[in-house]
Structures are given as C-alpha cells and as structure tokens.
Amino acid sequence: MQDISSHICQAFGISIQDANVFLAAFKMTELKKNEVFISEGKICNKIGLIKKGLMKCVFKKDGKDVIFEFAYENSFVSDYYSFVTHTPSVKDIICLENTVVYIIDRQQLETLGRTxxxxxxxxxxxxxxxxxKMHDRLRSMMMDTAAERYIRLIKERPDLANRIPQYLLASYLNVQPETxxxxxxxxA
Structure with missing residues (x-):
C-alpha cells in the first residue's frame, strides 16, 4: 500500500501520516474480470481506490454500452453522482481486468471526515x-476531432491502447471502431 500512500500524499498535499490514517479505513477487495463493482439501479454507497487493474464506467443506450470513463491504478472509482445524491446509479462499473481495489463505504468515510x-x-x-476533468471531457467532445481525443488519451495513459479493446476505446471516443x-x- 506504500505506492498508494505516496500517490495520496502527492495528489492531496497531505502528510504520510494523514494518508495512512485515510487508507487504514479502506478494505482490500479482489475482483475478477467482468465482475461488477457498482450496478445500475442501486444507490452507490462506496468509493474504491484501485491498486491494480482496470474498470469501465458504462451507460446503457438502446441496449448498447456507452463508455463514460475508465478507472485504473491509483484512481478513485465510484458513481459519484449517485454517492452524493443518494439516488440510484444510472451506470454500471465493471472490471475489464482482475482488479485489486481498496474500498471505503459512506458511513466509514463520514466518520473519518468527522474525526x-x-x-x-x-x-x-x-x-x-x-x-x-468533466469540463475538459465535455469541451473535448464538442471541439476536438476524434484523432485529437485519441492522442490525448494515449498521451495521458499510453498503456491503455494495449489494455482496452478497440471497440471500447471507440465508444469512449464516441466514434466507430473503424475510425x-x-x-x-x-x-503509426
């Protein structure tokens, strides 16, 4: 958990002691490829922090998956809208790889925040x-070409091109796989 502690310190500008207090409230869980982390229709009461692995955040439209986001190492994962509003999730979050994730539930997080x-x-x-991040994604979808969006994604996370199937990348970029x-x- 040392690498995650360091990441938390850097991302939030907190001490290693505070990062360790924060992370001590999380429980490690191993999820298999295709396992659902959050289900559409259920209220999201947890936040995950991915140690290893990859997840996709998916909306359903006309029976097809629409990729909203990918979550990977050292990133938090949740349906934050559902978490904040206490309303049922309108998306699924599903593992694309076997994933190790540290999880904290709402009650634990609120208790931690009070203390x-x-x-x-x-x-x-x-x-x-x-x-x-949402502003940048929305602006990019409105203003950038598909190639520009792809290049930005690969520049930010070069490994994703090899980890994510082309049809999922296409959905995320809002283009056809042939594009x-x-x-x-x-x-190339």
Whole structure:
C-alpha cells in the first residue's frame, strides 16, 4: 500500500501520516474480470481506490454500452453522482481486468471526515478535480476531432491502447471502431 500512500500524499498535499490514517479505513477487495463493482439501479454507497487493474464506467443506450470513463491504478472509482445524491446509479462499473481495489463505504468515510479535518480538504480537491476533468471531457467532445481525443488519451495513459479493446476505446471516443483503426494507422 506504500505506492498508494505516496500517490495520496502527492495528489492531496497531505502528510504520510494523514494518508495512512485515510487508507487504514479502506478494505482490500479482489475482483475478477467482468465482475461488477457498482450496478445500475442501486444507490452507490462506496468509493474504491484501485491498486491494480482496470474498470469501465458504462451507460446503457438502446441496449448498447456507452463508455463514460475508465478507472485504473491509483484512481478513485465510484458513481459519484449517485454517492452524493443518494439516488440510484444510472451506470454500471465493471472490471475489464482482475482488479485489486481498496474500498471505503459512506458511513466509514463520514466518520473519518468527522474525526480528521484533512478529509474536508481532500473532498474539496476531489470535487475540483472531477469538475475540471468533466469540463475538459465535455469541451473535448464538442471541439476536438476524434484523432485529437485519441492522442490525448494515449498521451495521458499510453498503456491503455494495449489494455482496452478497440471497440471500447471507440465508444469512449464516441466514434466507430473503424475510425480508431484509421487513427492508429495514421499515427503509426
């Protein structure tokens, strides 16, 4: 858990002691490929922190999966909208690989927040990060070409091109799989 502690310290600007207090409230869980972390229709009462593995966040539209996001090592994963609003999730979060994830439930997180003031700062930074990430994704979907979106994704996480099937990358980029093939050919 040392690598995750270091990541938490750097991401949130907290001490190693605070990071260890925060992470001590999490429980490690191993999930298999295709196992569901969060199900559509259920209220999300947990947040995960991925140590190893990959998940997809999926909406359903006309019986097809629409990829909203990928979650991977050192990232938090949750249906944050459902978590905050206490409403049923409108997406599934499913493992694309065998995944090791540390999980904290709502009650544990609230208790931790009441006893440790640094949690409020972490929450604020998380909210700001999620807002900025959503803004960038929305702007990109409206303004960038599919090639620009693909290049940005691969620049941020070069390993994803080999870990995620092409049809899922296409869904995430909001293009057809053939478009991803053409983009890859031009880049190569």
């Amino acid at each position: 440790h003031s640094f949690i409020e700062g972490m929450s604020r930074k998380t909210n700001e990060y999620l807002f900025l 991803v093939s053409r983009i890859r050919s031009k880049i």
